Amino acid sequence: MNALDKPLLERLYPADSRGYEPVAGLYLNTPLPEGGDGLPWCYANFVTSLDGRISLDSGGGCRVPGEIANPRDWRLFQELAARADCLLTSGRYLRELAAGCAQDILPLGAEFPDLQQWRQASGLPAQPDVAVVSGSLDFELPPTLVEQGRRIWLFAPQDADPARVERHRRAGAEIAARTASAQARGHEIRRALGALGYRRVYSVAGPQIARTLMADDGLDALFQTVRHRALGGSPGSFETMVEGPALTPPVDFRLAGLYLDPGDRPGASQHFLRLERARGRACPSLGA
Numbered sequence: 001m002n003a004l005d006k007p008l009l010e011r012l013y014p015a016d017s018r019g020y021e022p023v024a025g026l027y028l029n030t031p032l033p034e035g036g037d038g039l040p041w042c043y044a045n046f047v048t049s050l051d052g053r054i055s056l057d058s059g060g061g062c063r064v065p066g067e068i069a070n071p072r073d074w075r076l077f078q079e080l081a082a083r084a085d086c087l088l089t090s091g092r093y094l095r096e097l098a099a100g101c102a103q104d105i106l107p108l109g110a111e112f113p114d115l116q117q118w119r120q121a122s123g124l125p126a127q128p129d130v131a132v133v134s135g136s137l138d139f140e141l142p143p144t145l146v147e148q149g150r151r152i153w154l155f156a157p158q159d160a161d162p163a164r165v166e167r168h169r170r171a172g173a174e175i176a177a178r179t180a181s182a183q184a185r186g187h188e189i190r191r192a193l194g195a196l197g198y199r200r201v202y203s204v205a206g207p208q209i210a211r212t213l214m215a216d217d218g219l220d221a222l223f224q225t226v227r228h229r230a231l232g233g234s235p236g237s238f239e240t241m242v243e244g245p246a247l248t249p250p251v252d253f254r255l256a257g258l259y260l261d262p263g264d265r266p267g268a269s270q271h272f273l274r275l276e277r278a279r280g281r282a283c284p285s286l287g288a
């Protein structure tokens with residue numbers, strides 16, 4: 001048994017299947033949909049504080065706070081990546097990565113060789129492909145992505161600077177779609193990735209892409225780790241899971257799984273939520 005197995009997670013929901021499970025394997029072995037009607041199944045994952053912070057500005061731009069990041073959440077992040085055909089990321093993330101201000105989250109399984117073995121056994125390429133959403137196209141593609149044998153897709157606005165499009169093409173990117181405006185729409189992203197044959201797309205981007213997908217009913221599931229600590233922060237110094245104009249109507253999810261991680265020391269407890277998009281019907285978990 002390794003550190004990822006101790007202590008075990010307590011399954012709180014569904015309540016009729018109460019039990020205890022190790023962290024490793026929780027999302028690797030659970031059944032996940034593959035989309036349909038030419039659209040991929042899209043999902044995202046966030047680690048948040050009790051007061052809803054996903055990142056804090058500590059002077060050099062917003063980052064996931066060290067106070068909430070933790071190895072057990074990271075394992076689950078990586079398991080979700082192992083299940084994907086394609087990862088969705090952002091221009092801002094690639095700028096921050098190049099500036100040394102962001103963790104390199106795109107390669108799968110550096111610390112977890114079993115995840116690559118799992119993909120191989122499942123007939124999947126070692127690394128999921130990558131799709132970048134950016135209005136500015138003002139970023140550099142990390143050469144390692146192409147070296148890892150991944151296809152790199154760009155969503156580029158119709159009126160994007162041709163020199164930037166060409167620079168990314170030379171660096172190995174292909175165009176997934178030219179979007180009607182600088183702000184790509186969720187349905188443009190999903191349709192294009194569906195047409196390219198992707199069946200499971202994992203958004204590893206942040207709150208703007210989450211909103212872009214949600215606004216067009218394009219986020220099918222949300223995985224959330226809630227660390228049981230409050231962080232605070234002044235207005236403007238933190239980000240939450242969804243950023244942009246209010247979602248009207250609100251986007252509803254239903255609880256599909258809830259696990260308590262009691263933590264191995266004070267301050268380490270958290271819970272893991274799996275939420276599925278509730279489309280056009282009452283949420284059964286609320287009994288409505």
Ligand SMILES: NC(=O)c1ccc[n+]([C@@H]2O[C@H](COP(=O)([O-])OP(=O)(O)OC[C@H]3O[C@@H](n4cnc5c(N)ncnc54)[C@H](OP(=O)(O)O)[C@@H]3O)[C@@H](O)[C@H]2O)c1
Binds near residue numbers: 048205
């Ligand atoms: N706690 C967590 O689990 C978690 C998870 C993910 C991210 N984060 C944090 O969230 C913050 C932001 O991450 P992020 O930059 O990857 O995500 P983001 O806020 O979703 O993406 C921002 C960038 O994506 C592009 N973009 C977003 N929506 C777009 C649209 N509709 N059309 C065209 N381009 C669009 C823009 O790129 P251009 O500027 O290039 O046009 C924009 O600057 C970071 O601080 C990160 O640490 C936290």
